[in-house]
Amino acid sequence: MDARTKILETATRLFATQGYDSTSLSQVARDASVSKALIFWHFETKESLFQEVVSRTIEPYSLEIDLEGLSEPEQLRRLIDLYYEFVTQNLYSVRFFLSLFLRESARPDDLFARIIDLHELYRRQLAEVIERGQRGGTVSHDVDAATHAALITSALNGILVQGFVLPTPSPTPEAIVSRLKATLVDTIQVQ
Amino acid sequence: MDARTKILETATRLFATQGYDSTSLSQVARDASVSKALIFWHFETKESLFQEVVSRTIEPYSLEIDLEGLSEPEQLRRLIDLYYEFVTQNLYSVRFFLSLFLRESARPDDLFARIIDLHELYRRQLAEVIERGQRGGTVSHDVDAATHAALITSALNGILVQGFVLPTPSPTPEAIVSRLKATLVDTIQVQ
């Protein structure tokens, strides 16, 4: 692996676990077994290194979802499962971005916008499925689609954060997600 | 106001908005209009200043809840409202603690334990109300109390985090909370 990549991977790991301010380039250099000067040769400043790290981290984030042939309630359950899968598969970087949102001096605003976009896209997709189900008669008309969709994403995010924060959550995240589907999907289902 | 208090309040504001690492004592001194040396006279080190800040911030956190004369489903709704009220009234410090949990080098573990305790206390209280309701016949037996309680706290936390992260959440937090009560309480209510 070339030095540039080595630096990037080391920096990614350190930024993600310690944050921007608490990670020094000396530490990155040491962990990557290169000199500090080499970091500045490959990356203009500490902040541009950080920008590159964030770009590479966010890159695989996407929303490719196949819902063909499923009823609307089934689509909702699938969307919930996919969200949870995605988060558990990207636990490190999700945590990283969440803490970036809450604080941090180096805020790459354009990339934040991308994450918010993805989130809203997901929420809108939930809402659209609910509306389609209401028109098709598989979902109850008692719920406002947008609000219910927002509740689902909130609950998902909350389960996620709880997993980050609490030492060993007594009900497992999986159990809560399954309960989420039971309460937030089954109860608005018609039949 | 005496200098010590001035320092504490300035440090609280800066730590909360910028974090521990990104806040220098020079900045605290400047903003509080005192010399750096005075900070060290009042507080041994930067970290003990931080500890004191955290202690003072967490101090008003408590769980004094009056649920007399309410049916179990009403108690659940009340608990949810109280949680939401508490969080909105302590928005700054809640955000502060959340970001502490996600990162930060200075981790005062004993105080973290206190927050986790409060959280588990609240969750257990929800679970107990549900169980009592099941025994008394006001709550459906279809739900597992502990899991359902965990789902409620997750959803609440998620709504909270969403409020922190998203620019202007299209459904308001209030709307989502009311939807939460409709979906997570009404549907397990008997009658």
Place this chain on the structure above:
DNA sequence: GTCTATATACAGATAGAC
């Protein structure tokens, strides 16, 4: 491209006058 050596700034912390 990669290094050693160095410049410069600012961090946390101390000494000592008042």
Place this chain on the structure above:
DNA sequence: GTCTATCTGTATATAGAC
């Protein structure tokens, strides 16, 4: 209690040899 002046370490960043 509060200050100015200073110490010491380490941070980001640069110069210049190879």
